[in-house]
Amino acid sequence: MAENTKPSDGEHCCAICGTKSDERVLLAAEQNGKPVWVCVHCLPALIHGGH
Numbered sequence: 308m309a310e311n312t313k314p315s316d317g318e319h320c321c322a323i324c325g326t327k328s329d330e331r332v333l334l335a336a337e338q339n340g341k342p343v344w345v346c347v348h349c350l351p352a353l354i355h356g357g358h
Contacts, residue, residue: 321346323353 320327322343333344345353 319344321349323349 318327318329319333321331321333322338322345324346326333326346326348328344331346331348333346334350336343336345
């Protein structure tokens with residue numbers, strides 16, 4: 308996942324596609340001890356892996 312999960316305006320964004328919370332629902336997670344955000348569109352790929 309990408310490291311840039313918080314744009315400069317302070318709003319969270321999806322670690323995979325960069326979508327902001329005003330565009331799609333984001334879910335909080337943790338990777339390597341750091342908080343990350345994943346949108347509901349990218350969540351299935353995260354769970355099942357990329358095909």
